[in-house]
Amino acid sequence: MNRVVISGIGVVSPLGSSFEESMSGVENGIKGIDHIKNFNTDLFPMDLAAEVKESNSVYRSDLDIDRKEVFINKAMEEMFGKNKFIQNYPPEDRILNMGTGIDYFDIVSYIDSNDAGSGKWENYCKRSYKVAERLATKYKIEGGFSVNVAACVASTQAMGLSFRMLKNVKKKIIITGGFDSMLSHLHYMGFYKLGAFSAWTGAPGEACRPFDKNRSGLVLGEGGIAFVFQPEDEADRTDILAEVTGYSSTMDAYMVTAPDPEGRALANAALSAIREAGITPQDIDCVHLHGTGTPMNAPAESKAMELIFGCRFKEIPVFSLKGQIGHLIGACGAMEMIGVIYSLQNQKVPATVNFKDPDPAAPLRVIKDNPLELNINHVLKLNSSFGGQNTAFVLKKYA
Amino acid sequence: MKVVFDSYRIDEEIPVREYLKNKKLHKYFSRETASALVSAGKLLAGMEIDPDTPIYYATGIVEYEDYGLDRIVEVCSDKDKRFSQRLFVEKGLSSISPLTQFKLLYNMTLCFISIEHNLIGDNAAIYSSAAGLLTQGLYATGDSQILIGAGKVYKDGRVETGFSLITKEEILHSPYLHSTVEAIEIFRDLNYKRSDSE
Numbered sequence: 001m002n003r004v005v006i007s008g009i010g011v012v013s014p015l016g017s018s019f020e021e022s023m024s025g026v027e028n029g030i031k032g033i034d035h036i037k038n039f040n041t042d043l044f045p046m047d048l049a050a051e052v053k054e055s056n057s058v059y060r061s062d063l064d065i066d067r068k069e070v071f072i073n074k075a076m077e078e079m080f081g082k083n084k085f086i087q088n089y090p091p092e093d094r095i096l097n098m099g100t101g102i103d104y105f106d107i108v109s110y111i112d113s114n115d116a117g118s119g120k121w122e123n124y125c126k127r128s129y130k131v132a133e134r135l136a137t138k139y140k141i142e143g144g145f146s147v148n149v150a151a152c153v154a155s156t157q158a159m160g161l162s163f164r165m166l167k168n169v170k171k172k173i174i175i176t177g178g179f180d181s182m183l184s185h186l187h188y189m190g191f192y193k194l195g196a197f198s199a200w201t202g203a204p205g206e207a208c209r210p211f212d213k214n215r216s217g218l219v220l221g222e223g224g225i226a227f228v229f230q231p232e233d234e235a236d237r238t239d240i241l242a243e244v245t246g247y248s249s250t251m252d253a254y255m256v257t258a259p260d261p262e263g264r265a266l267a268n269a270a271l272s273a274i275r276e277a278g279i280t281p282q283d284i285d286c287v288h289l290h291g292t293g294t295p296m297n298a299p300a301e302s303k304a305m306e307l308i309f310g311c312r313f314k315e316i317p318v319f320s321l322k323g324q325i326g327h328l329i330g331a332c333g334a335m336e337m338i339g340v341i342y343s344l345q346n347q348k349v350p351a352t353v354n355f356k357d358p359d360p361a362a363p364l365r366v367i368k369d370n371p372l373e374l375n376i377n378h379v380l381k382l383n384s385s386f387g388g389q390n391t392a393f394v395l396k397k398y399a
Numbered sequence: 400m401k402v403v404f405d406s407y408r409i410d411e412e413i414p415v416r417e418y419l420k421n422k423k424l425h426k427y428f429s430r431e432t433a434s435a436l437v438s439a440g441k442l443l444a445g446m447e448i449d450p451d452t453p454i455y456y457a458t459g460i461v462e463y464e465d466y467g468l469d470r471i472v473e474v475c476s477d478k479d480k481r482f483s484q485r486l487f488v489e490k491g492l493s494s495i496s497p498l499t500q501f502k503l504l505y506n507m508t509l510c511f512i513s514i515e516h517n518l519i520g521d522n523a524a525i526y527s528s529a530a531g532l533l534t535q536g537l538y539a540t541g542d543s544q545i546l547i548g549a550g551k552v553y554k555d556g557r558v559e560t561g562f563s564l565i566t567k568e569e570i571l572h573s574p575y576l577h578s579t580v581e582a583i584e585i586f587r588d589l590n591y592k593r594s595d596s597e
Contacts, residue, residue: 043488100526102503103461107471111482116472121464129460129526144577146531149458149505150524157523164538185487186471193497248540251454251513251522256427256501265519272540387510389522 004166005398006341007239008086008228010079012071013335014050014221014325017059018078025324026342027371029353031205032325033219039063039184046197048207049183050221050326063184066104066126068331069134071224072179076139079175079226085236086228089173096136096145097162099155099178100128101330107186128330131179143172149330152290153249154178155225156333156383156391160247162229174229178331181222191220196294196386206354208327210291210320211298211366213357218292221326225334242344243396245378246277252388258296259384263304269392270308270380277378277394281309284316284394285376286349288340289364290383291320292327298362301382305364308380317372318364319343323353333383333391340379344397347376402563403442404590405434409556413437420515429502430465431458431550432511434560439512439548442562451520452546453539456509457532457582458524459551466502470494508550518546525582529575532582537570545570549582561586 011018014032015025025032032050037058041047052059052071061067080086086094103125110116110124129147136145148158155178162176182191191197198217200207209215232243250269254260274281289301305313321339328335343349348371355368381393407413407430415433416422418440425433435456474490477483501507506524513522521540525531529549536545548562561583570576575585 040484042484045488045492102505107475107487108482111472111476111480116476116480117469121468122462125461127460129528144530144534146528146534147526148523149526150509150522151504151506154506154524161523161535161538164540165534168538189487189492190495190500190503193492193495194500195497249521249523251510251519253450253513253517253519256507256510256514268519385506385510386504387506388513389506389510389524 001167002170003232004163004244005230005232005235006227006241006244007230007235008079008083009241010075010077010226011338012052012074013223014052017052017054017074022338023342026321026339026350029351030324031353032221033207034204036183046192048198048204048219050219051183052223063106063108067181067183067222068100068104068179068224069126069131071181071222072131072135072226075224075226076135079228080139083228083239086173091140091142093143093172094141095143095165095172095174096132096141097158097174097176098132099148099158099330099334100131101154101180101182103127104184105186141175150385150389151387152329152332152385153383153389153391154330156393157249159334160249160391163244163247166229166231170231175226176229177226178334179224180328180330182220182329183222188220198293208293208323209354210293210323210352211359211362211364212355213359215293215295215298217294219326221328223328223331223335225331240398241341243398244393245396246273246394248272248276248392250390252390254388256387259300259388261300261303263300263307266301266304266382266384266390267307269390270304270382273392273394274380277396279378284378284380285374286317286319286343287380287382288319288336291322291352293322298359302362302364314363315365317349317367317374319350319367320352337381340381340395343376343379344395348373400563400565400569401442402561402586402589402593403438404561404586405438406557406559407434424511427498427501428511430558431552431560432508434558435508435548435550436512436515438560438562439516442564443516448516449543450517452518452543453521454509454513454518454546455523455525455532455535457549458505458508458526459549459581459583460527461552462554463552463556466499467494527581529578529580529582529585533570533573533576536565537567542567549586551581551583559583561590563589
């Protein structure tokens with residue numbers, strides 16, 4: 001079995017349009033959530049989101065543009081620009097595994113056109129699968145591509161597949177990660193109708209409050225992130241950001257509308273990934289949770305933590321990035337890996353923004369105000385999807 | 400290898416209630432989800448399936464929509480047939496059912512099948528390609544049988560779904576392992592070969 005490492009990255013996020021800007025945003029607790037600026041939200045009952053920033057301003061695009069395609073292209077440009085070694089792999093040895101969300105639909109242009117009501121809606125639909133196909137063509141990736149679409153674990157499932165493939169094969173390089181944006185009329189309001197949005201009426205930057213007693217729901221985010229996964233012995237040591245040592249995916253099989261309140265399948269995913277990493281729960285130094293800011297998420301994750309760590313679950317430091325970048329749905333887990341890389345590289349657990357009042361129903365050690373300095377070798381990363389899917393990753397400080 | 404392949408015309412009723420423990424759930428289903436539940440139900444009927452059996456499902460590129468787009472267009476257009484923000488919020492919003500998201504999200508079919516058959520192990524939802532679906536299976540944990548499925552709704556509203564229990568050895572020899580055709584073609588082909596041999 002090969003050791004698998006992350007040896008390259010490109011990021012476009014609500015914290016900035018590069019890896020460095022996004023990492024700086026994590027370090028400094030920058031809040032990326034604000035009133036939506038890119039499209040008209042007049043009269044909307046809610047208008048908060050974490051939009052992608054470029055030079056500290058919201059990235060603007062026309063309605064006929066699928067923003068998630070723009071973001072992943074920018075992330076890929078950064079990654080290919082900085083990591084010339086990818087060119088050492090011939091096209092047939094390059095693989096693309098991406099996670100993403102549902103197809104974009106431009107309802108405004110459709111209604112304004114002569115096609116409205118005629119059934120000719122396909123010209124206004126931008127298909128996520130085709131984005132990956134175009135990426136593969138543009139970057140001469142001819143070793144195959146796969147598109148995962150499991151909502152909030154789409155990108156971590158894509159990364160999990162990449163990890164499993166590279167454990168078993170050499171002389172291949174995999175570009176993986178995720179891209180998504182639901183910040184458009186139809187998708188934003190469709191999600192609003194689910195009743196999952198934060199009802200916060202205070203400052204926009206405080207609307208998503210993972211683990212806080214006064215959390216009331218999620219806020220959508222957007223972005224794109226691309227990683228290079230390589231067998232460890234083919235990578236330049238100076239490029240290596242982290243080692244991936246364990247991955248697992250499980251299913252609640254409970255309800256599609258709510259997580260299993262006991263967190264059993266999530267705990268099973270974590271324990272399986274920890275076993276694969278060749279360690280025990282005692283070796284995990286901190287946990288980067290899904291932490292959506294919804295009422296049901298925190299108690300379920302807390303229960304899972306108890307199943308994983310036993311009586312230690314209240315001591316182990318935990319973190320969620322969603323208070324800063326919102327919920328990126330099809331790209332969320334991959335984007336949150338920047339927090340994991342931050343922890344491993346800086347030996348710190350970031351502070352979870354907007355966590356003020358602990359919730360007795362989720363008695364976790366949430367780091368607040370300032371990052372916690374800690375000797376960190378192994379980080380556990382958990383994510384869960386609307387529908388009941390869970391993923392768990394273990395990442396290790398590369399040595 | 401056992402395979403089930405189902406096809407329903409747009410005007411055909413999908414007998415999904417016959418395959419549900421909780422019959423009230425059917426209101427959440429798109430036609431693809433309903434058909435997939437029937438296919439999976441037929442495949443697994445009478446079997447005691449290990450809850451840890453990996454399950455992977457590929458949904459096809461959407462060619463047909465029945466989520467109420469025409470209704471939204473109707474209520475959000477002003478007198479000049481232009482998009483109206485006010486009408487979108489006042490009338491369009493109420494024309495979108497909360498249940499629509501369950502029909503739109505691509506992982507819902509997989510999740511409903513897992514609930515129905517109590518599958519709690521490794522899983523993945525894939526978009527479109529046969530190679531993507533089979534690659535997930537090839538790198539599944541363990542050496543047990545793998546449950547794979549796919550679905551597709553065509554331009555004329557016809558829905559097709561297929562399911563099969565397959566081994567890694569069978570995946571390795573599948574002509575679809577490196578094929579970018581839509582995953583439903585695997586099941587159409589397997590079904591054709593099965594029918595031919597019968």
